Amino acid sequence: MAKKKKTKTESIPFDKYSYYKRAVQAPDTDVEFLRDTYKELRGSAPEVLREDFCGTFSICCEWVKLGPKYRAHGIDLDYEPIQYGLTHYAPQLSKSQRERLTIHQENVLNPGLPKADVIAAMNFSHYIFKERSMMKSYFHNCLQTLNDGGILVADSFGGSQCGEANEETTKHKGFTYYWDQENFDPVTNFAQFHIHFKVDGQKKMERVFSYDWRMWSLPELREMMLEVGFKKTHVYWEGTTRSGEGNGIFRPVEKGEECQAWIAYVIGEK
Ligand SMILES: C[S@@+](CC[C@H](N)C(=O)[O-])C[C@H]1O[C@@H](n2cnc3c(N)ncnc32)[C@H](O)[C@@H]1O
Structure with missing residues (x-):
């Protein structure tokens, strides 16, 4: 009779960023939206993206794949997600793509952050600023560091x-x-x-x-962008499927709809 092989039971560490990516992130469609919205508003293609609150910087990684002119900067305070991106996502890029990507462990409120054509604040990360004065400091810093004609794109959510x-x-x-x-x-x-x-x-x-956040409304966010000096703001609202679900297509609107839960982008033009 064959002896039963002894196996060591090792617990595999839970890879929280991998499950997070599969559950909530869609960086490939995010970069298309960012690029196409800039083109629609400015009439030319953007080159430099700054992904604020970048975490594992998956949007930066997709941005540099868009072509040889596309450069990206990721900004996050926390080295843990940055380290994850450096060991899991950056090695999947080509040499040229990696050379066009720079990650900074910094506060998004710091002066002197890299200049960009598009600044993206995604997954509602800016809701961390609970006071008007803090949110305005953040928007002001974005305005200072956008190139002429640049856009700030911040996603938002809400509903009853x-x-x-x-x-x-x-x-x-x-x-x-x-x-x-x-x-x-x-x-x-x-x-x-x-x-x-x-x-x-x-x-x-x-x-x-x-997350410990303040639920900001769309008009509050637009007003604060205008108060710090953005020229124009827009709300891009998600369309719905026949069954009433979000369809992933965001278009500019002046009027929304009552929903139990909605996602929208607030965009400020410099
Ligand atoms: C909700 S997570 C979003 C991560 C990523 N943007 C995404 O879409 O999955 C928020 C991130 O913001 C970072 N963060 C919070 N406050 C920050 C600040 N003041 N400056 C830079 N990063 C900050 C956190 O470390 C965290 O990685």
């Missing part, structure tokens, strides 16, 4: 569902993603959110990412 605690569950291949709004304070508009994951057949991993 965000006015109370709620949890959305999305099943992906091999795992489940949870977007958990823990609370909402109508006096301050502050709200806390968590991302949980459950890999099929494993224990749920709670609070893998957490």
